[in-house]
Amino acid sequence: xxxxxxxxxxxxxxxxxxxxxxxxxxxxxxxxxxxxxxxxxxxxxxxxxxxxxxxxxxxxxxxxxxxxxxxxxxxxxxxxxxxxxxxxxxxxxxxxxxxxxxxxxxxxxxxxxxxxxxxxxxxxxxxxxxxxxxxxxxxxxxxxxxxxxxxxxxxxxxxxxxxxxxxxxxxxxxxxxxxxxxxxxxxxxxxxxxxxxxxxxxxxxxxxxxxxxxxxxxxxxxxxxxxxxxxxxxxxxxxxxxxxxxxxxxxxxxxxxxxxxxxxxxxxxxxxxxxxxxxxxxxxxxxxxxxxxxxxxxxxxxxxxxx
Numbered sequence: 389x390x391x392x393x394x395x396x397x398x399x400x401x402x403x404x405x406x407x408x409x410x411x412x413x414x415x416x417x418x419x420x421x422x423x424x425x426x427x428x429x430x431x432x433x434x435x436x437x438x439x440x441x442x443x444x445x446x447x448x449x450x451x452x453x454x455x456x457x458x459x460x461x462x463x464x465x466x467x468x469x470x471x472x473x474x475x476x477x478x479x480x481x482x483x484x485x486x487x488x489x490x491x492x493x494x495x496x497x498x499x500x501x502x503x504x505x506x507x508x509x510x511x512x513x514x515x516x517x518x519x520x521x522x523x524x525x526x527x528x529x530x531x532x533x534x535x536x537x538x539x540x541x542x543x544x545x546x547x548x549x550x551x552x553x554x555x556x557x558x559x560x561x562x563x564x565x566x567x568x569x570x571x572x573x574x575x576x577x578x579x580x581x582x583x584x585x586x587x588x589x590x591x592x593x594x595x596x597x598x599x600x601x602x603x604x605x606x607x608x609x610x611x612x613x614x615x616x617x618x619x620x621x622x623x624x625x626x627x628x629x630x631x632x633x634x635x636x637x638x639x640x641x642x643x644x645x646x647x648x649x650x651x652x653x654x655x656x657x658x659x660x661x662x663x664x665x666x667x668x669x670x671x672x673x674x675x676x677x678x679x680x681x682x683x684x685x686x687x688x689x690x691x692x693x694x695x
Contacts, residue, residue, distance in 0.1 A: 420636060421540075421548035424586040427635050430642075432655060435672065437639070438648035439661045443673060447660040449497055454490070455514050456571040459610065460554065461486040462518060463569055464535045466527060474527040479518040483511060517571055517610040524608055524615055532567075533558040541593035545633045549593040563603035566590050570607055574614035583607060584618055588628040591620050601625060646675055 430437040439445045462482045466474050491497045501507040521527075534556040541549045555567040566587055575583050587605035595601050607616040642648055650667050664670040 419542075419546050419548060420640075421550050422632065422636055422639075423549075423551045424589040425551070427589065427632065428582075428586065430635060430639055432653070433651040433659075434642055435648045435650040435665060436659065436661065438642075439664065439672070442643070442648075442676065445661065445664075445673075449494060449500065451500055451510055452571075454497055454500060455510060455517075457490060458483065458487055459514055459517050459571050460569055461490065462514075463521065464554075467530075467532055467535060471528040471531075476519050476522050479521070480515050483514060483518075487511075520610050520613045521569075521608065523613055530557065532556065539590060539593045539597070541596040543596065543629060543633065545636070547633060547636050549589065549596070549632065551590060551593070553590050559603075562600070564594065564598075564600060565604045565606060566594070566602050567606045567608065570609045571611055572609065573611040574607075574609040574616060580616060583616065585628070585631075587618065588620060588624060589632065592625045592628045592632070595625050648672075 426437060426441055429440055440447075462479055465482055465486065466479055469478055501510065532555045534553065537553040537556050539549070539551055539553060543549065553566055554569050557565040557567060559565075568587060584605065584607070587607065591602045591605060601620060601622060603619065605618045605620060609616070650665055652667050656662060656665070656667070659665070662668050662670065664672050666672070
């Protein structure tokens, strides 16, 4: 969910960006992993990827990402209500409780607003986004199979794909629809392919784990009330797999060389790290030291010393 609070990067060391965490997923092999958010970071700007994944620099929340997180939380919990109770009024009623929960988890959110008037205007915009959702779908007719679904898939290359799907709908006949909520504006047609990359990433992960190609990818843009739908096929997902593997190879080369070049664009205006970027006169922090090599197996202690 790119328009929500930043996805926390997993613990890393230089030379091993985004390692998997077998302690949390014992059925997954250890090795490199990549999420669509971090893949998009690298495509946008390798230095942004480095700041988030290698340096793990904190980012303060901002009103736009906080609103995205809040709207996502309300839409997820709306489906806990009986079908007939999934109304715009019910969604608005969920807003205060979900906001209180988010502030309890991230206390810095409470400092986002200068005064109560500013906060009230921000809440009203979130409420309008929720109202807009009901013009695009009728949630009383939908029973999601999964919400905030964690996905992991190991590719033949050894790379693990990981991420969270906002909603997965599975029809009685087995067709799969992946749904993602966006609180920004729908992109112009020439930028749709970039927006769909995340969805194809998830479709690839599901195909590799379930053996079924999702029937439909659906992006719901709540900023202006538009839907983007796409029906992927095998050729699409094979091309996505090649792209993801090539991205990982490029990330691995950048990690090995310590070469994280900035890629200026209009997105720099919203970057949390401008003060550290050399394009804007900043200096990135020193790279973390590389991890110590593991000792050979025969050097590890095996028990009591010999007599």
